[in-house]
Amino acid sequence: MAFVNWLKRRLVVIAGLLTLAYLLLPNVVVTVFSFNNPKGRFNYTWQEFSTEAWQDPCGVSGLCASLSLSLQIALWATIGATLLGTMIAFALVRYRFRARGAVNSLIFLPMAMPEVVMAASLLTLFLNMGAQLGFWTILIAHIMFCLSFVVVAVKARVMSMDPRLEQAAQDLYAGPLQTFLRVTLPIAAPGIAAGALLAFALSFDDFIITNFNAGSTVTFPMFVWGSAQRGTPVQINVIGTGMFVVAVLLVLVSMLIGNRRNRQKA
Amino acid sequence: MATLTEAPPVAPPAPERKPPRRRGRWTPYLLLLPGLLWLLVFFALPVIYQASTSVQTGSLEQGYEVTWHFATYWEALSEYWPQFVRSVLYAASATVLCLLLGYPLAYLIAFRAGRWRNLIMILVIAPFFTSFLIRTLAWKTILADGGPVVDALNALHVLDVTAWLGWTAGDRVLATPLAVVCGLTYNFLPFMILPLYTSLERIDPRLHEAAGDLYARPSTTFRRVTFPLSMPGVVSGTLLTFIPASGDYINSDLLGSTDTRMVGNVIQSQFLRILDYPTAAALSFILMAAILVVVTLYIRKSGTEDLV
Amino acid sequence: MKTTKDTNAPGDSGDVRLTGIGKTYGSFTAVHPLDLTVPEGSFFALLGASGCGKTTTLRMIAGLEEPSVGTVHLGDQDVTALPPYKRPVNTVFQSYALFPHLDIFENVAFGLRRRGIKSVKKQVDEMLELVQLGEQARKKPHQLSGGQQQRVAVARALINHPKVLLLDEPLGALDLKLRRQMQLELKRIQTEVGITFVHVTHDQEEAMTMADTVAVMNAGRVEQLGSPADLYENPRTTFVANFLGTSNFIEAEVDSASGGELVLEAGGGKLILPEARNSAPTTAGGKVLVGVRPEKISLTHADDAGEIPGGRNRITGRIADSSFIGVSTQFVVDSPVCTDFEVYVQNIDRDARLVPGAEVVLHWNPAHTFGLDAAQDIDAGVETVEEEVA
Numbered sequence: 001m002a003f004v005n006w007l008k009r010r011l012v013v014i015a016g017l018l019t020l021a022y023l024l025l026p027n028v029v030v031t032v033f034s035f036n037n038p039k040g041r042f043n044y045t046w047q048e049f050s051t052e053a054w055q056d057p058c059g060v061s062g063l064c065a066s067l068s069l070s071l072q073i074a075l076w077a078t079i080g081a082t083l084l085g086t087m088i089a090f091a092l093v094r095y096r097f098r099a100r101g102a103v104n105s106l107i108f109l110p111m112a113m114p115e116v117v118m119a120a121s122l123l124t125l126f127l128n129m130g131a132q133l134g135f136w137t138i139l140i141a142h143i144m145f146c147l148s149f150v151v152v153a154v155k156a157r158v159m160s161m162d163p164r165l166e167q168a169a170q171d172l173y174a175g176p177l178q179t180f181l182r183v184t185l186p187i188a189a190p191g192i193a194a195g196a197l198l199a200f201a202l203s204f205d206d207f208i209i210t211n212f213n214a215g216s217t218v219t220f221p222m223f224v225w226g227s228a229q230r231g232t233p234v235q236i237n238v239i240g241t242g243m244f245v246v247a248v249l250l251v252l253v254s255m256l257i258g259n260r261r262n263r264q265k266a
Numbered sequence: 267m268a269t270l271t272e273a274p275p276v277a278p279p280a281p282e283r284k285p286p287r288r289r290g291r292w293t294p295y296l297l298l299l300p301g302l303l304w305l306l307v308f309f310a311l312p313v314i315y316q317a318s319t320s321v322q323t324g325s326l327e328q329g330y331e332v333t334w335h336f337a338t339y340w341e342a343l344s345e346y347w348p349q350f351v352r353s354v355l356y357a358a359s360a361t362v363l364c365l366l367l368g369y370p371l372a373y374l375i376a377f378r379a380g381r382w383r384n385l386i387m388i389l390v391i392a393p394f395f396t397s398f399l400i401r402t403l404a405w406k407t408i409l410a411d412g413g414p415v416v417d418a419l420n421a422l423h424v425l426d427v428t429a430w431l432g433w434t435a436g437d438r439v440l441a442t443p444l445a446v447v448c449g450l451t452y453n454f455l456p457f458m459i460l461p462l463y464t465s466l467e468r469i470d471p472r473l474h475e476a477a478g479d480l481y482a483r484p485s486t487t488f489r490r491v492t493f494p495l496s497m498p499g500v501v502s503g504t505l506l507t508f509i510p511a512s513g514d515y516i517n518s519d520l521l522g523s524t525d526t527r528m529v530g531n532v533i534q535s536q537f538l539r540i541l542d543y544p545t546a547a548a549l550s551f552i553l554m555a556a557i558l559v560v561v562t563l564y565i566r567k568s569g570t571e572d573l574v
Numbered sequence: 575m576k577t578t579k580d581t582n583a584p585g586d587s588g589d590v591r592l593t594g595i596g597k598t599y600g601s602f603t604a605v606h607p608l609d610l611t612v613p614e615g616s617f618f619a620l621l622g623a624s625g626c627g628k629t630t631t632l633r634m635i636a637g638l639e640e641p642s643v644g645t646v647h648l649g650d651q652d653v654t655a656l657p658p659y660k661r662p663v664n665t666v667f668q669s670y671a672l673f674p675h676l677d678i679f680e681n682v683a684f685g686l687r688r689r690g691i692k693s694v695k696k697q698v699d700e701m702l703e704l705v706q707l708g709e710q711a712r713k714k715p716h717q718l719s720g721g722q723q724q725r726v727a728v729a730r731a732l733i734n735h736p737k738v739l740l741l742d743e744p745l746g747a748l749d750l751k752l753r754r755q756m757q758l759e760l761k762r763i764q765t766e767v768g769i770t771f772v773h774v775t776h777d778q779e780e781a782m783t784m785a786d787t788v789a790v791m792n793a794g795r796v797e798q799l800g801s802p803a804d805l806y807e808n809p810r811t812t813f814v815a816n817f818l819g820t821s822n823f824i825e826a827e828v829d830s831a832s833g834g835e836l837v838l839e840a841g842g843g844k845l846i847l848p849e850a851r852n853s854a855p856t857t858a859g860g861k862v863l864v865g866v867r868p869e870k871i872s873l874t875h876a877d878d879a880g881e882i883p884g885g886r887n888r889i890t891g892r893i894a895d896s897s898f899i900g901v902s903t904q905f906v907v908d909s910p911v912c913t914d915f916e917v918y919v920q921n922i923d924r925d926a927r928l929v930p931g932a933e934v935v936l937h938w939n940p941a942h943t944f945g946l947d948a949a950q951d952i953d954a955g956v957e958t959v960e961e962e963v964a
Contacts, residue, residue, distance in 0.1 A: 023452070044406050045407070117557075123537060207398075224400055225516075243397070244396045248388060478638070479636060481689050482659055
């Protein structure tokens with residue numbers, strides 16, 4: 001009875017932790033299998049321990065080239081989408097203009113549409129225009145679908161900002177440009193950073209839209225997809241594990257710095 | 267330590283939302299122009315092109331022409347309705363599973379995690395940073411024939427039940443609907459958890475106390491207070507899960523078989539392999555229209571208009 | 575007033591009894607084990623600054639906080655182990671905690687519905703009339719003003735006819751004028767329904783206006799318990815003396831005792847203190863803090879010192895500052911025995927000579943003097959700028 005009570009009180013916690021395990025299990029598998037030495041072309045069953053792949057992560061032809069291409073596209077797509085998205089977000093929150101409803105829908109729709117629909121329709125456009133599929137078509141597509149997410153992230157931050165802060169800056173002799181650079185931008189920065197981070201992650205990891213519009217260009221997700229058909233090298237797991245570790249470390253470090261700053265302020 | 271006994275200060279009055287605007291009537295339009303142009307040219311225009319492609323006839327060699335051939339829609343639907351039905355079923359199952367699995371975790375992070383909150387949050391988001399294709403491939407290992415998971419399910423006779431329901435076949439999990447739904451659920455779970463967490467976290471914990479004080483036992487408190495207040499998160503979470511899941515073809519391709527093909531698979535192969543553009547465009551257009559109708563109805567029904 | 579009815583007969587009472595109740599969080603003690611009895615039907619206030627443990631004490635009565643030690647009794651029933659939803663106690667939360675997704679009617683009906691009462695309409699309507707919100711029944715909480723929300727919170731709790739109504743800083747979010755109004759309103763409701771109210775506040779004026787009995791808490795302990803007048807006139811510690819109103823203190827030495835009076839010496843002068851009003855140990859030569867409230871003191875210009883009747887305690891000084899506040903003038907007087915002596919003088923016949931720099935004699939009836947143990951912090955409980963809330 002005591003055990004049943006104990007269980008009842010912790011039901012949510014136990015269920016939540018089980019979900020967390022479900023979320024993390026594939027990452028564990030990816031990491032473990034980065035030390036596998038598979039027989040044959042596919043890395044799906046455990047054979048024996050080996051650090052071979054870790055010693056030569058670029059040992060598969062095309063892997064690191066696709067990785068670097070994905071990073072480049074993600075970088076440019078982030079810059080493009082963040083710039084355009086931030087401008088839209090400011091216009092939406094800070095100004096009145098006609099057709100606000102239409103503008104809002106145009107921003108909302110790309111997020112409410114299955115990727116495959118966007119991918120297919122964009123491909124029809126490119127085919128009709130006779131565009132050469134490759135780096136540029138991928139970049140155009142990525143900026144397009146990242147844009148809305150940046151708008152949402154920045155808008156949320158700018159909306160929660162007290163407009164009186166800008167009035168205060170102007171009262172204290174800051175011109176419009178200075179007000180923007182010294183007050184508005186720093187306060188909106190966390191929202192912009194969040195939007196940019198999201199854009200980078202979305203672009204870097206995008207497969208469906210890229211698959212349709214890449215032509216023969218191979219990004220990292222395309223490489224993984226291709227290898228799922230032809231044979232999965234262990235190096236894929238090495239890259240996957242590396243990304244996971246780097247991401248967690250970056251987040252932890254930034255949190256520690258943030259904590260220390262907060263403590264110093266307090 | 268004062269915070270333990272004293273409630274937080276009352277929020278300051280909300281700043282006025284839309285101040286009368288400053289000089290520069292053209293500024294908003296200049297700010298909007300580049301981004302909106304981008305969306306118009308590369309999002310809206312393609313949809314129109316696609317609509318036009320869907321009513322074209324012709325062949326790849328001789329080129330296509332708009333002939334208002336609406337029969338393509340009928341043909342596409344009559345040939346591929348099983349894939350449509352499957353897409354809806356799989357996406358709906360994955361959405362329900364995401365809600366059932368995601369709610370406890372979101373609740374745990376919002377109310378019970380204490381100092382572990384940030385760590386759990388990181389663990390929820392961190393998998394995002396490993397390519398989802400790699401992680402989806404890992405499910406091939408986890409659900410492999412004769413692997414520990416399948417063996418355990420077999421020993422517990424779970425697979426007998428799921429096979430009877432038509433979710434699995436024989437003593438396999440891979441290449442069955444169950445594997446696809448499992449992959450979809452896994453892939454879109456964070457999209458459920460994050461909005462749920464956001465709306466749960468906004469709930470004043472004193473509302474729970476107030477409900478308890480007014481004779482609601484914990485389960486009633488959840489039903490009458492917590493869940494209704496988390497509805498915005500439930501609505502946006504289910505949308506963020508259902509929409510991408512309904513168009514997904516990766517999980518079906520990697521974890522399923524030809525019997526689990528969804529509409530996304532058909533669109534993909536029509537466009538990229540068979541090169542039957544009108545049929546592909548028609549299918550894509552139907553999917554888009556269906557999603558828009560579902561989303562509009564759903565948002566109307568749940569009364570949460572401000573999702574953007 | 576119903577509140578004065580005698581309910582001290584043991585056995586059948588609905589008193590709230592806290593026995594040895596205490597709360598610790600790790601190494602921090604929020605509430606030191608304390609005993610407290612709140613008589614049935616009384617209006618009881620827990621008064622103290624932020625973090626003194628008053629809210630924790632209240633939450634332990636409500637069942638929202640589990641006591642580390644001790645028990646809570648409602649009448650004869652030990653409710654210590656009962657979860658909040660099984661206690662016949664209701665709370666008016668700080669900033670109200672109204673359910674934002676329910677309208678006013680449903681907020682008020684919440685408790686009744688949870689107890690399986692089917693026909694709630696009549697009761698809810700009546701309760702909304704009592705708090706004058708009949709018109710607003712179908713509005714959502716955010717559409718109401720702060721004062722209206724506060725009344726909804728009271729109605730939502732009272733409709734359940736709890737044995738005890740707990741109020742956690744219920745007026746903290748209101749502006750001053752509305753707060754005064756609601757104080758009277760709450761007092762009226764309490765008199766009307768006759769339910770025990772336990773009220774937590776940091777506002778000493780609020781506590782004194784509303785409560786029959788006030789417990790002053792400091793650092794997790796009850797410093798003193800009594801009626802507002804008793805606490806004000808006979809503080810037992812410097813904390814209580816300073817937290818409730820303002821007090822002047824003179825450090826004095828015991829000279830002699832006779833006929834129920836202590837004769838003390840301070841700065842060469844003699845002061846008389848009734849022994850009944852002294853809480854300090856009195857050995858000859860021992861130290862005592864002599865306290866006197868600013869409004870008890872009369873101020874006479876040094877030129878007229880001869881006109882002061884005999885038998886009064888007197889000290890001399892020079893006016894350092896004066897501020898005119900309409901009904902009275904507040905003087906700060908520098909004296910050899912005490913700097914910053916505060917004196918409030920009613921503006922009846924104003925003496926034009928009483929300006930900063932003037933030499934004056936302060937004098938008061940010895941019966942208004944109180945004595946405290948000198949081995950404590952003179953400034954305990956003085957409100958500093960940071961602590962001042964609203």
